[in-house]
Amino acid sequence: MDRSGPSQGGKTVALADRNRRWREGGLTYAYILLYIALSSGQIFFNKWVLSSKQINFPYPVGLTLLHMLFSSVLCFVLTKVFKVIKIEGGVTPEIYATSVVPIGAMFAMTLWLGNSAYLYISVAFAQMLKATMPVAVFVLGAAAGLEAMSRRMFLIMSVISFGVVVASYGEVSISWVGVVYQMGGVVGEALRLVFMEIFVKKKGVRLNSISMMYYVSPCSAVCLFVPWIFLEKPKMDSSGPWNFPPVILFLNCLCTFVLNLSVFLVISHTSALTIRVAGVVRDWVVVLLSALLFSDTKLTLINLVGYGIAIVGVAAYNNHKLRKEAQRMSLEVRVDNNNVEKSPDQEVQIALLPPKEDK
Secondary structure, eight states: OOOHHHHHHHHHHHHHHHHHHHHHHHHHHHHHHHHHHHHHHHHHHHHHHHHOTTTOOOOHHHHHHHHHHHHHHHHHIIIIISOOSOOOOOOOHHHIIIIIHHHHHHHHHHHHHHHHHTTTSOHHHHHHHHTTHHHHHHHHHHHTTSOOOOHHHHHHHHHHHHHHHHHHHTOSSOOHHHHHHHHHHHHHHHHHHHHHHHHHHTTOOOOOHHHHHHHHHHHHHHHHHHHIIIIIHHHHHHTOSOOOOHHHHHHHHHHHHHHHHHHHHHHHHSOHHHHHHHHHHHHHHHHHHHHHHOTTOOOOHHHHHHHHHHHHHHHHHHHHHHHHHHHHHHHHHHHHHHGGGSOHHHHHHHHTOOOOOOO
């Protein structure tokens, strides 16, 4: 009997499956590289627009306001006019007022203060200070009852804090105004992430990044419009007629929107943890490249050693969050399996049970 036919068919299927996995893997890495390139480029682009004498636009609130207005208009056009992207529902007026508005306000605060820091400190030092983000998220999460202290978390927070202190000690010239702005942006981002977790866990609403941008951008724009009117518009008026390069500002806003799209692509093809890992790689790229691109960046060995220590703590934090997420997913699978013979009321009660904290 000739068995070459089935054997050859199995090899063909295996080869096609392997090629498919290679294509999917290549596409995933392409999305990750796109995110790292766009994210790094956007940081450098914002720094250049805010500090360049050629552009003459030292208005961080105004720049951030333009970003939010641009995202709001483009999201509306893509979802409601051309209907290219479908927006997920579930956001009632009550949820919008109690969850989306605080998230939008904290997002506006993060972008405003973070961009303001570029006027006073180098891009590299700003990224080093951003390494304290897990510490701020954990402290505020613990205050909101979302996190629980453990020996492991205390050690991780200590390593990150020690690394940032060492990196700051190695900074050649420190502007405390810039440090305050950057740390204020870190606190704002930490609060936004805490509100996001409350939004998902307690409100039960899960939105992808495009849907979140659709709901949050208009709210952030309103929150930014008030400080812009009182803080920056008088300065812009007193400096003479507005003569800012529209093409540069348009491209800057477009890059911000495309960056958010790349986040959506990476998460949809991998996971939210991949964004965290890619963010760590992005931060190193930004720190090293900024020394070549900007004259105000002077990296020292102490800078790099301290930042390396902080990154080790950040990696441990990401691994800890991954394990918690895996436990939560395992719990949800067990609940789904046990729900076969349970009543609807019992199903709701079980679904609301929080996962156990890893001590």
